[in-house]
Every structure is written in C-alpha cells, then in structure tokens.
Amino acid sequence: MSLGGLLGEEAGAALQQVRTEPIQQRSAARLSGLLDAAAAVVDEVGFDRITTAMIAERAGASIGTVYRYYPDRVAVLHALHERAVVRFRQRVVDELGASTLTSWWDAVDCVVTAFVGLYRSEPGFRIVNFDDRDGAPAADAVADADFFARRLADVLVNEFDLPGGDDLIFRLEVAVEMADALLARAFHTDPVGDERFIAECRLVLRNYLDGFYSPQALNLLADAS
C-alpha cells in the first residue's frame, strides 16, 4: 500500500492523527522533531521494535509529550507514513518537472526513481511499507483522488495517449501494488536496493501499462511462438 498513497487520501489526513493541533510556534518543531526521531529509530530497530520511550528520548522529549500529539504508538507510525508519502509525492512532482518526457513511460520511470531515491536517502522511508491490519479508514482512495493522482493521470492521458477512465484507475491501482511489492522486495535486505528487482519493476510496469494484455497483443505473442 505504500505507493497507494498516490491514489488518494486527503492531504490533511495526517493531521487527523494528531491529538491536538499545535497552537504555539515551538510545537511545530516538536511535532516534526518527534517524527524525525521516529524515522531515525525506524532505521535502527525497524518499525515493530520501536518504542515510545525510544522516540521520546531521541527527540529530547518526555514520554508524555509523545502522547500529547499522538493518541498511541501506531498513530506515530501512521503520521510518519503520511509524511513519507507526502514527500514522495513532492519528489515525483519535482522529478516530473525536471525531466523531459519523451514517452509516457518516462513518467512512470520518474515515479520509480523518486521512490528508490527516497528509499535510499530519506531516513525511515521504509515506513511506506507499513500496513496497519486494522480498522484504519482505508479511505475511498478512488473517489477523492488527490491532486497527485490527477497530475499523474493527466500526464499519462493527455501528454501521451493512454486510454483514461476507470480502466486506467484500476490499472494504476494494480501497477501500484505490483511496483510496491517489487520495490519492497528490492530493499528487503539490500539497503541500497537490489538492482535486478528495480530494473524488473520498471520493465513490468512499462509492459503492464502498455496494455500488453490486450487481445491483439496476446495474438501477436501467440503467433510468434
């Protein structure tokens, strides 16, 4: 579900996690400081070994402060996840803007590149693979697609000529799940990411989104064999 953030979730959703909206100035620093601390700890012990005490100590705060901002331990992880997704979106936008896209799969490559880049440089970025098997809202990701989904869909539909509509949404959802799985696998043990899986991910995405499974493509393959 990591890349899934691309397809939905209100931009302000992360703030619903926090108990009290910070009013004073210093609080904002505290809040991001807590997340920075959590990110660091995630890199050190993984996100199921993390303890509230570790976060507090690392942030130079007390336990109570953690609970002032987040209702419980997993809420912190959710918030960190949200922040990672937001930064990922931003990176993709930057990447898209900085690249000259000669084909639609350049856009897809930008997404993969952004993801891989953050995985390598952003502390605690592996939190994107955090999936709470719980009563998490699981929001109607399709209904209120955010600006980013539109942006990516626009690129694919307008700048190049992929068929849009519900079919594209579904395909993107499938593509996201696959990419997520393959990239997570690439970084499962290798901290720099196993290039084979990364490359294969790009290849799979390109072929999948190219409608390779359309009837005529299947016929071509059948004829060739």
Next chain:
Amino acid sequence: MSLGGLLGEEAGAALQQVRTEPIQQRSAARLSGLLDAAAAVVDEVGFDRITTAMIAERAGASIGTVYRYYPDRVAVLHALHERAVVRFRQRVVDELGASTLTSWWDAVDCVVTAFVGLYRSEPGFRIVNFDDRDGAPAADAVADADFFARRLADVLVNEFDLPGGDDLIFRLEVAVEMADALLARAFHTDPVGDERFIAECRLVLRNYLDGFYSPQALNLLADAS
C-alpha cells in the same frame, strides 16, 4: 512473501519452532488445537492484535501451555504460517493432479486457484502474509529448494517448454511477489476476494511468465502500435 514459501523452507522447519516435541498422544491435539485457536483469533483481530491470552483462552488452555510448546508469541504465528504454507502446497498438488493441464499457464492457474480457495475457506489463512521484519533466518530459499519448488519448476520446464535455470528462478520470485501483492489486495477488504484483482493476477502472471518482455515480444508490440 506469502507464496514465497513455495520456493523454499525445509518441510520440517515448522517443528523447529516448537519447544518440546510432544511425547504423549493428547499433546498432538493440543498443539493443533492451539494453532486452530490462533487461526480463529487471527481472523477476528488480525495477527498483530493477537495476544497469547486470547490464544490460550480460545484453545481452552492456560497461558503456560502456550509457552510449553512455543518459545514466544511470534513463534506461534510462524507455526501457523508454516501450517498454512504446507496446506497450500498440498492443495496445489491436489489441484495439479485433478486438472488436465493443456498449457503451462493451467499450472499457474492451479496455484492461484489453490491460494484463493484457501483464503476463502481456511481460517486464519491470511497469516500467509505474515512477514517477520526480524532476525528470521530468511533461509537460503534458492539453495535448498524443496520438493514443491522442484515440482512446479518441473511442470513448467519439462511438461511445457519454458526456459529453466536461474532466470526462471528469478522470474518465479518476481511472479510470486506480484501475485502475492495482488491477491492480498483482492482480500484486503473483501472477505471473498475482489474478482477483478484475482482475474488480473492470473493475466499478469500469464503474460509475465510468457516472457512477454523478451526483445522480440517488445518489437512485436512496437510494430503493432
């Protein structure tokens, strides 16, 4: 990593989890009873909310009994996972035996069908998606491929003519990750499994394993467009 069990792990690995080999008769029943209880609880609260007390109570045993057989909480989950994988393998074997395979992708379909079937009928089967981000051995899944990996590879390589070797192993690994992700997605909310994702999974697997991304296939697609 759920389907990943297919590709490795000693058959007897599950038993290494248990603390004491049961000597007396009744113990065997206790052991599977504990797993049955764990499976039921997993379906109710998910496998991160599960507590040892829940398992004990559901099994009509005491906490101590749980720890007599398993060194800790996650060992129970591992054992449940192993049992699910074993049953999955068995189901695949049955399915393969019962079907008349006219093409290699019939074999792949059997695997998907078995997985989906168990997801629907086997209590707590979602445990197959349990991934311990830990010091778990992560066994050399490639080195000592078990009978099942050989069985499936044999089917694909011998009965039909897919290229074997390391490339096949890698492709299977990739295919497993993708299928795992898509099927997990299919069952993420829908307890019966979203048919769209299941069908798409079959399609993706078929095309991916068909070497659709080979140079000549890409050329064919390019020519067609």
Next chain:
DNA sequence: CCAGGATGATTGAATTCCACTCGGTGACCA
C-alpha cells in the same frame, strides 16, 4: 510597559496491559 491570570506545553511517576517464567499439581506410564 507590566502584573498576573488564562491557556498551551511539558514532565515523569503511577497505572495498566501483556509477554513470558516458574514452582506446584495432577495425569499417564512402567
């Protein structure tokens, strides 16, 4: 410009919950 109340922010000891231990008790076997 400032006293001092109001409200936000922080603290950490106390509490609760949960994984896990262990000494004691009954059940089977030879």
Next chain:
DNA sequence: TGGTCACCGAGTGGAATTCAATCATCCTGG
C-alpha cells in the same frame, strides 16, 4: 509407586498509556 509428561495460573518485568502537577507563553487591563 516412582518417574516423567502436561498443565496450570499467580508472579515478574518491561513497555504503553494516563494524569495531575509544573513550567512557558500569550494576552489583557490598568
């Protein structure tokens, strides 16, 4: 009847979470 085997469940320890007290900052009337 002695010797294991199984089982039990109160007890221990550590981590999550609460909360009443304290500190910091803002605001306002004089």
